[in-house]
Amino acid sequence: MAASFDLNNDGVVVIIGSGAGGGTLGNELAQKGVDVVILEAGARHEYEDFVNDEWGSFAQLAWTDKRTTSGDWRVAKDFPNLPAWIVKSVGGSTTHWAGASLRFQEHEFKTLSTYGKLEGANLLDWPITLAEMEPYYAKAEAKMGVTGTNDWPRLPGNNNFKVLKAGADKLGYKECHTGNMAINSVDRDDRNSCQQTGFCFQGCKWGAKWSTLYTEIPKGEATGHLEVRPNAMAIKINHDASGKVTGVVYADKDGKLQEQKARIVAVAGNSIESPRLLLNSASGKFPDGLANSSGQVGKNYMRHTTGSVYAIFDRPVHMYRGTTMAGIIRDEARHDPSRGFVGGYEFETLSLGLPFMAAFLDPGAWGRSFTTALDHYDHMAGLWIVGEDMPRAENRITLHADEKDAHGMPIADVHFDDHPNDTAMRNHAYKQATALYDAVGATRTFPTPPYPSTHNLGTNRMSEKAEDGVVNKHGQAHDIKNLFVSDGSQFTTGAAENPTLTIVSLAIRQADYIAAQMSAKTI
Amino acid sequence: MVTIYDAKPGFSRRELLKRGGIGALLVISGSAVISPEHAWGLETSALKPETMATLIQMARDIYPHDQVPDKYYAIAVKGHDEQAGKDAAYKAMLEDGIADLDKKSGDGGYRGLGWEDQRVGVLKQIEATPFFQAIRGGLVVGLYNQKEVWPIFGYEGESYSKGGYIARGFDDIEWL
Numbered sequence: 170m171a172a173s174f175d176l177n178n179d180g181v182v183v184i185i186g187s188g189a190g191g192g193t194l195g196n197e198l199a200q201k202g203v204d205v206v207i208l209e210a211g212a213r214h215e216y217e218d219f220v221n222d223e224w225g226s227f228a229q230l231a232w233t234d235k236r237t238t239s240g241d242w243r244v245a246k247d248f249p250n251l252p253a254w255i256v257k258s259v260g261g262s263t264t265h266w267a268g269a270s271l272r273f274q275e276h277e278f279k280t281l282s283t284y285g286k287l288e289g290a291n292l293l294d295w296p297i298t299l300a301e302m303e304p305y306y307a308k309a310e311a312k313m314g315v316t317g318t319n320d321w322p323r324l325p326g327n328n329n330f331k332v333l334k335a336g337a338d339k340l341g342y343k344e345c346h347t348g349n350m351a352i353n354s355v356d357r358d359d360r361n362s363c364q365q366t367g368f369c370f371q372g373c374k375w376g377a378k379w380s381t382l383y384t385e386i387p388k389g390e391a392t393g394h395l396e397v398r399p400n401a402m403a404i405k406i407n408h409d410a411s412g413k414v415t416g417v418v419y420a421d422k423d424g425k426l427q428e429q430k431a432r433i434v435a436v437a438g439n440s441i442e443s444p445r446l447l448l449n450s451a452s453g454k455f456p457d458g459l460a461n462s463s464g465q466v467g468k469n470y471m472r473h474t475t476g477s478v479y480a481i482f483d484r485p486v487h488m489y490r491g492t493t494m495a496g497i498i499r500d501e502a503r504h505d506p507s508r509g510f511v512g513g514y515e516f517e518t519l520s521l522g523l524p525f526m527a528a529f530l531d532p533g534a535w536g537r538s539f540t541t542a543l544d545h546y547d548h549m550a551g552l553w554i555v556g557e558d559m560p561r562a563e564n565r566i567t568l569h570a571d572e573k574d575a576h577g578m579p580i581a582d583v584h585f586d587d588h589p590n591d592t593a594m595r596n597h598a599y600k601q602a603t604a605l606y607d608a609v610g611a612t613r614t615f616p617t618p619p620y621p622s623t624h625n626l627g628t629n630r631m632s633e634k635a636e637d638g639v640v641n642k643h644g645q646a647h648d649i650k651n652l653f654v655s656d657g658s659q660f661t662t663g664a665a666e667n668p669t670l671t672i673v674s675l676a677i678r679q680a681d682y683i684a685a686q687m688s689a690k691t692i
Numbered sequence: 693m694v695t696i697y698d699a700k701p702g703f704s705r706r707e708l709l710k711r712g713g714i715g716a717l718l719v720i721s722g723s724a725v726i727s728p729e730h731a732w733g734l735e736t737s738a739l740k741p742e743t744m745a746t747l748i749q750m751a752r753d754i755y756p757h758d759q760v761p762d763k764y765y766a767i768a769v770k771g772h773d774e775q776a777g778k779d780a781a782y783k784a785m786l787e788d789g790i791a792d793l794d795k796k797s798g799d800g801g802y803r804g805l806g807w808e809d810q811r812v813g814v815l816k817q818i819e820a821t822p823f824f825q826a827i828r829g830g831l832v833v834g835l836y837n838q839k840e841v842w843p844i845f846g847y848e849g850e851s852y853s854k855g856g857y858i859a860r861g862f863d864d865i866e867w868l
């Protein structure tokens with residue numbers, strides 16, 4: 170049965186956020202008998218509540234509290250108050266996510282050593298290696314049911330994948346398949362297998378796609394050691410005179426402020442909200458915000474170098490049928506500076522329904538050039554580019570100087586400028602993807618600009634040395650022993666791969682560390 | 693409040709001509725914009741019906757889909773009438789915006805321009821105005837999020853209740 174803890178219980182671990190990082194950490198700790206309270210800003214919607222409707226689902230699940238943007242990225246112009254497309258709901262963005270689950274490559278943990286110093290980029294090696302991560306990657310893949318691992322078959326390819334594969338073959342790409350997806354290809358874990366409904370981004374109504382909402386969270390609750398408190402928006406983390414954190418102030422469902430006492434606090438609100446909360450917790454002792462002696466909190470915001478290419482053919486495709494991310498090409502993910510940039514990128518099929526296609530194909534565009542593209546919606550195929558972007562100190566989350574949210578907390582501003590390496594990579598990818606579709610007979614292709622960020626990373630970076638980053642190799646704040654960061658904001662650099670498998674692996678690893686430190690009474 | 697009703701207005705051709713139809717497409721009658729051909733009408737409360745008729749034409753010129761009937765463009769812009777009813781400044785922006793559009797279009801006004809290219813030429817001049825952006829921005833959801841238009845584009849919408857596409861053609865491509 171789900172636990173219920175008293176506000177004054179100062180023996181609990183308080184986790185902020187119930188998504189990939191927080192939901193996993195909560196369950197892992199509960200399985201070890203540690204008492205956990207997860208504070209989640211969003212409401213709890215179970216999978217039968219999800220809707221196969223893009224805007225309807227967006228209204229149900231997405232984080233729509235106001236944010237502001239600045240910088241030269243096109244999102245700032247097209248979606249000035251929606252820098253990120255992420256979730257505010259129990260389960261976090263694992264309700265929306267597509268399920269692509271890839272391990273990082275060895276060199277991606279060592280970018281400074283591998284790429285060398287790059288002007289305008291704040292590159293740094295991770296304090297962990299692929300070898301250290303491998304056992305945790307294996308645990309995460311087993312937990313999430315990742316296809317192509319543990320003898321689980323890959324998913325069958327849909328129409329969109331078949332077009333991609335045909336193009337990949339024509340271009341001579343070697344590594345193209347239906348991916349490593351955290352989507353059941355067979356019934357397992359008391360959940361269905363994928364029914365190819367095609368609404369992965371709207372929450373999987375079959376429960377086939379892994380989400381903390383209906384895996385980690387109920388499993389944790391069943392131990393009697395986990396309480397998930399929805400509609401609880403953390404506003405400030407308190408500390409004592411010694412600098413240890415002692416509790417979290419949050420606005421409850423009625424907007425009333427409460428404080429949940431804590432032995433340990435773990436922040437997992439995704440890479441915009443986590444630094445926002447640390448910055449907003451500034452005090453006399455920590456005037457620049459918690460865990461910020463390095464000055465790195467909120468900096469090095471990464472969002473992956475992205476973009477899409479859609480193509481129209483003279484015959485029908487119906488790309489929207491079946492899994493949204495139905496296949497991958499990995500050949501360009503290597504580090505090969507001869508292409509004119511460091512790092513690499515993946516191609517992954519992507520499909521949007523008509524309503525989102527109208528909003529995202531070329532935001533702001535109008536007239537026949539635009540509408541004739543939509544006229545052939547059912548003849549379209551499409552892919553998404555996801556590549557490593559460069560961390561930059563100026564790309565950062567800050568507290569807005571005067572605008573506040575409903576609880577009086579300053580809203581977040583998200584500043585982002587593309588690094589020249591990002592632009593070079595994106596242009597390379599546009600060219601390759603266009604060639605790929607042309608090779609299959611596309612009559613028209615569309616290099617589509619990046620959407621609001623679905624991958625948000627790096628704003629509380631992990632570092633060997635305290636002066637270089639916010640947390641150590643366990644996600645533990647360099648400055649405060651009983652404060653942890655448990656989401657993608659820990660990432661030192663972004664790698665070419667979708668981030669969630671790594672977030673989950675780090676959370677499993679962090680749970681081992683926290684439990685060990687608790688037993689040893691060091692925290 | 694704007695109501696869109698499906699009903700045969702039953703005007704004779706002579707009467708239509710007398711009332712000064714917009715081409716043969718949309719007719720202004722009292723507080724309504726009527727499409728005699730396609731049997732629907734749209735009643736306005738805050739905006740002038742002429743303004744609404746021009747908004748409908750403008751909507752089509754911004755996002756022209758020749759296979760999508762006017763009715764859906766009318767539904768897509770009707771929210772502006774409601775908004776104008778609640779907000780005088782908004783109403784003024786729309787009425788002034790349309791008046792400006794008509795002025796830039798010469799004697800016959802915006803709807804009097806026969807070719808889409810001519811009308812688009814006028815829209816280009818006002819593209820950066822808050823008025824144009826309000827109309828265009830509203831259409832992105834207002835037009836494309838109408839379930840009734842999806843089949844016209846070949847988008848099938850909700851699929852869970854039909855068991856997904858696992859047995860309904862998720863991999864049925866044949867031409868590759």
Ligand SMILES: Cc1cc2nc3c(=O)[nH]c(=O)nc-3n(C[C@H](O)[C@H](O)[C@H](O)COP(=O)(O)OP(=O)(O)OC[C@H]3O[C@@H](n4cnc5c(N)ncnc54)[C@H](O)[C@@H]3O)c2cc1C
Pocket residue numbers: 185186187188189190191208209210211254255256257258259260261262263265266267268269270370401402403404437438439440442443446494623624625655656657658667668669670672
């Ligand atoms: C459309 C889409 C597709 C995606 N596809 C993929 C994919 O295929 N593969 C992949 O690897 N990744 C994918 N992602 C990204 C993936 O969802 C995220 O990387 C991952 O969920 C991030 O985990 P997280 O724990 O950092 O944050 P989240 O999962 O976003 O969880 C954060 C939670 O914290 C809550 N929260 C925030 N602030 C507070 C506060 N102050 N108080 C209380 N609660 C708070 C939020 O409401 C939210 O529920 C996708 C994302 C989207 C949106």
Ligand code: SF4
Pocket residue numbers: 352362363364365366367368369370372373374375376377378491492493856
């Ligand atoms: S396509 Fe598969 S994974 Fe995606 S929503 Fe449908 S059943 Fe779930």
